[in-house]
Amino acid sequence: MKPMPVEYYRAESIEDAINTMVAFPGARLLAGGQxxxxxLNLRIMPVSHLVDIKKIDSLHRVEESPDHIRYGxxxxxxxxxxxxVPDACGGLLRHVASGIAYRAVRNRGTVxxxxxxxxxxxxxxxxMLTAGATIIAQGPDGSRRIPxxxxxxxxxxxxxxxxxxxxVAVEVPRVSSSCDWGYYKIMQKPGEYASSLAGVLRDTERNVSRAVLGGGNRAPVLLETTAGILARAGGWTDQLKAELSQAIASDLAQASRAGEPWEQHSWTNCVLRAARQALAGKASTLEQSS
Ligand SMILES: Cc1cc2nc3c(=O)[nH]c(=O)nc-3n(C[C@H](O)[C@H](O)[C@H](O)COP(=O)(O)OP(=O)(O)OC[C@H]3O[C@@H](n4cnc5c(N)ncnc54)[C@H](O)[C@@H]3O)c2cc1C
Structure with missing residues (x-):
């Protein structure tokens, strides 16, 4: 199918893009277009105007500070x-990006x-939830930060x-050099959208531990009890696995994230595998299921 006719506008600046959106209700921003x-081709999103933001210089900026990196x-x-671009998370961001779809999509798709x-x-x-990032948004009334x-x-x-x-940007806290992380996806084949994704980040030096479950057609969930156990964990043992499995079930129940038994099984395993990667040392045994 071909898209409905749309008006195309190339924005010169962030303010220009915002003003154009305000002037034309129903306008949508166009970034990588992926x-x-x-x-648009499937006509599942009604759009009157496209505001192309790809050429706005400030959206391509990387700003480094001692505590964080801000990515345009x-x-x-x-x-x-x-x-x-530098990786605030000791290789996690680079690893994540390399597993998104196919190179053609990665060349144009934007964070x-x-x-x-x-x-x-x-x-x-x-x-980005695993990384503890903050979104920087800008509208007609100025900018705001959204965790x-x-x-x-x-x-x-x-x-x-x-x-x-x-x-306009995403700000990612820097991890210490001893930070460990794991990232695991379950998908039909490499390059496909994932049915489940899990991220674990454990930075004992900074007193940070996070575990996240994504996918399943729901907003990603922070697994707080699971992260607490991971913060104190030593090596991988059967006892730890059992403790983590229980914690994941309790975190998911707390988040009202219910599913069929096979889904629960798949979510739990996804998180366990990311946790195991993190405990084994970052990127040491990275694999993903397809
Ligand atoms: C075949 C295929 C496989 C894919 N597989 C994966 C995958 O495995 N993992 C994965 O993560 N992604 C996957 N994607 C999605 C890909 O990562 C896209 O690049 C991404 O979802 C959208 O980025 P984009 O820059 O192309 O945005 P666009 O397509 O240009 O825009 C997407 C939406 O975001 C809005 N938007 C864009 N930029 C901004 C902004 N700065 N502020 C506010 N709104 C904005 C647009 O108005 C639009 O509604 C896949 C895509 C394809 C085509």
């Missing part, structure tokens, strides 16, 4: 994958586009106002 263009929204997955779309089965939504834990409200729904707000 999700939006297929949706228009940076592509490929730039993370290639190490063209800001993926987060704004908030498709539950996509990678950045889970990975990742409050950003995705449900699949395809975020805290952004889609009528007039732009995700």
């Amino acid at each position: 999700s939006l263009v297929p949706m 929204a228009a940076l592509t997955h490929a730039q993370f994958e290639d190490g063209a 800001g586009g993926a987060l704004s779309l908030a498709d539950a089965s996509t990678d950045w939504v889970t990975a 990742m834990r409050d950003f995705v409200q449900s699949p395809y729904q975020t805290a952004l106002n889609p009528e007039n707000e732009l995700l």
Whole structure:
């Protein structure tokens, strides 16, 4: 199918993009176009105007400070994958980017586009929650900070106002050099959207431990009890596995995340595998199920 006719506008600046959205209700931002263009072709998203933000210089910026790195929204997955931007999470972001779809998608798809779309089965939504990131949004009334834990409200729904707000950057806290992480996806084949994703980040030096379950057509969940156990864990043992399995079940119940027994099994295993990777030392045994 071909899309409905749309008006195309190339924004020169963030303010220009916001003003255009305000002037034309129903306008949508166009970043890498990897999700939006297929949706337009299928006519499942009514759009009157496209506001192209790819050429806005400030959205390509990387700003480093001692505590965090701020990534501009228009940076592509490929730039993370290639190490063209520094990795605040000791390799986690690079690893995540390299597993997104296929290289052709990664060349054009952007971190800001993926987060704004908030498709539950996509990678950045889970990975940035694991990283403890903060979204920087800008609208007609100025800019605001939204912690990742409050950003995705449900699949395809975020805290952004889609009528007039732009995700301009994502700020990721730096981890220490001794930080360990794990990241595991379950999908039909490499390059496909995942049915479950899990991220674990354990930075004892910074007193940070996070475990996240994504996918399952729901907003990603922070697993607090599971993260608490991981913070204190030594090596991988059967006892730890049993303790973690119980904690994951309790965290999911707390988050009212119910599913068929096979789904619960798959979610639990996804988190356990990410946890095991983290405890084995970052990226030592990275594998993903397909
Ligand atoms: C075949 C295929 C397989 C894929 N597999 C995966 C996968 O395995 N994992 C994964 O994570 N992703 C996957 N994706 C999605 C891919 O990562 C997209 O790049 C991403 O979801 C959207 O980014 P984009 O820059 O292309 O955004 P666009 O398609 O341009 O925009 C997506 C939406 O976000 C809005 N938007 C874009 N930028 C902003 C902004 N800065 N502020 C506010 N709103 C904005 C747009 O208005 C639109 O509604 C896949 C895509 C394809 C086509």
